[in-house]
Amino acid sequence: MTLELAATVTDRDVEVALEVADGETVALLGPNGTGKSTVLAVAAGLLRPDRGRVVLDGEELTGRRLVPPHARRTALLAQDPLLFPHLTALENVAFGPRSAGVRRRAARDRARGWLAEVGADDLAGRRPGRLSGGQAQRVAIARALAADPRLLLLDEPMAALDVAVAPALRQTLKRVLEGRTTLLVTHDVLDALLLADRVVVLDRGRVVEHGPTAEVLARPRSAFAARVAGLNMVRGRWSAGAVRADDGRAVAGSPSGPALREGDAAVAVFRPRAVSVFRHAPGGSPRTALDVVVTDLEPHGDQVRVRAGDLAADVTVHAAAELDLAPGVPVTFAVKATEVDVYAQ
Amino acid sequence: MRPGVPRWVLVPAALGAAFVLLPLVAIIARVPWTDVGTLIGSDASRDALSLSLRTSAASTVLCVVLGVPMAVVLARTSFPGQRVLRSLVLLPLVLPPVVGGLALLYTFGRRGLLGETLEVLGVQVAFSTAAVVMAQTFVALPFLVVSLEGALRTAGERYELVAATLGARPTTVFRRVTLPLVLPGLASGAVLAFARALGEFGATVTFAGSLQGVTRTMPTQIYLLRETDADGAVALSLALVVVAVLVIGVAHRGRPGGAL
């Protein structure tokens, strides 16, 4: 069950092409309003693209006649579980099989199986109004799976859940997505890491980066992927042992991967942990020094994350107090060249 | 805790309530209680009440059969001229019923637009109970359509989209998702339509005529009785009020906390 999707939706300024291999889970990452949900809508048949084609399992879905949603077998699971409020959890899950013509009893048996699969068998008789957010989403997952979809479309399925229930549900998803062709929209690095084989990063309606999840998160080439991966990134051109950005910033580092030539587009990537913060620029050390202004401070584990525009540094609480850090304070971010990974963009 | 309403609002609100309730009190005060049984029990009155209930029920069914699809088309599709069509379809809401009756006459009457066709088919609408049902449906249909279209818009399309992606065909979605979701709206629309049909007078007398047991409904009977027997008219009015209150009461009970 492979998906090939190429779509242009003019009024939303989306022009995307992507593929999902059989049994693969692909995460669509990207900032809000960048067209991720539009891509899902095109795949589900809820939106007709101005140009492009959607081919699922060798079947052209966007021929002269658009194949309607109900004939696609592409179950959609959104942030809001959208369980039918007038049906019990069991009836909700049985909805897909019933719609496919399965007899009532058989559909119910199948629904019970799927409820058990997601660990919600005890909720069978409840109405959606009496389910918690996490329970409802479990039932919604069972409902989507019970429809026996060729392609599963997940639109930020955990975004509306409590931090407390998200991990368990993520584990459940990980189990049931195994071997299923899935397109997953998320902005959460954990979802991408745990659930996706590959990620596709969208920005302003275009694919800016794609590749195996671990690789993209370890060596992001787009600002968004770097942010999702929690990494600092400076983009520019490779010159004299440093990546030099258009705004004059230069970050020294050691190239990895294919050799870089002078003037090649490159990114310098480093972890916030590797950044030291000074009130006054240290002289004569082999470090890169970036003069920045603190924009924000936030707790990060047992440390304090100091944000300065698109860069971040992690310091101890003690250091933050000593340096008397506050938004608006000018500081210097310093990073050793050995901590900076440089590669072609 | 509720934020509360400004206190001055209570004065016009009470005035408004009194404006509606006082006439009710006044008519109840005029009811000749000792004779009420005989007055309502007369053949003419019983026929009128039974005819009214039967025709109102029939026109409510007709309103549901025609109005549900109309509301769905208005709420769930878009096509050129839809706004104009909606306004026109809702016209009977503001049209004087007598005008509605005339319009029906010019359409289905013997010399009307479809009259000759109907005549050839051997159907004569005029002076028949069917004409009463048609007149009532004409005036009541917009109530059901408006009420249901509102419910459909409030319910939104999200559930229907999910149902479609789960493999449900449009008919299945309509039957198993759309209809159950808007059932309360449909029920209140049907009650409104029934109540409107029960009270229909102008279009009926203009289009259907007035004959005991065939076309003379309660309102027509009340209006006629007033000529000779004011007490009888009051007693019959009371019966009509009771029926209306019962219908609204039952509809309310069916929807806990729901408002019409």
Add this chain to the structure above:
Amino acid sequence: MRRAAAGLALALTGALTGAAAGCSAGEDDGTRLRVLAAASLSSTFEELAAEFERTHEGVDVQLSFGGSADLVAQVQEGAPADVLATADTATMDRLVTEGLTDGAPEVFATNVLQLAVPAGNPAGVRGLADLDTGSSTGAGSAAEDVDLVVCAPEVPCGAAAVRLAEVAGVRLSPVSEEQSVTDVLGKVTSGEADAGLVYVTDVRAAGDAVEGIAVPEADQVVNEYPVATLADSDEADLAREFVQLVLGATGREVLDTAGFGAP
């Protein structure tokens, strides 16, 4: 409790009529004569009112037309009026017994029923006999196919129709018993009904839309129109003068033209 309700009612009336008062307050202070008349008298009384205003400088005759029973009920409920003319004596008598008229009413016109058929007479009705559904006569089955509309027995024209059928010895099976003569006429002019029993004055007023077929027996069922000045009139003298106009030669001439008979 009761007083509170009454107080509320008063406040309500005040609030609601306050707005309405604004509309009528601007009237000139000339003399007003308020005349209530049966709907069938509308054209003749408009003519007579104009005549009255011409001969009475500064007098404004306000006409209000309606069903006789409605008009009587309005007077009973205290509507201000000076003269009342009804289409039958029975309704007028209700006011006489309550002492609401100023003296005895006088009959000023008569009216008889006639068969009205749509222009062209599509059903070929020739007389009451064609409408007789009585089983004794051979015409029965044909009469079933003719849609006859009459007034309901509760209203004067319907009561007259019942008596006419008795006098003529026919059994009528109308498809509808309408509220008023206007409704009957409407069903005939629109072609819905093949025939209707209405007053001869209605047939004349309807012009070319209907054809009248005289019913010989109608002369035995004469409808009388009484007129009276009302006890509560503020303009008793003027009211009496208006009644004199109706009863006099001018009135006779106008009524005659419209088809009304002399008392």
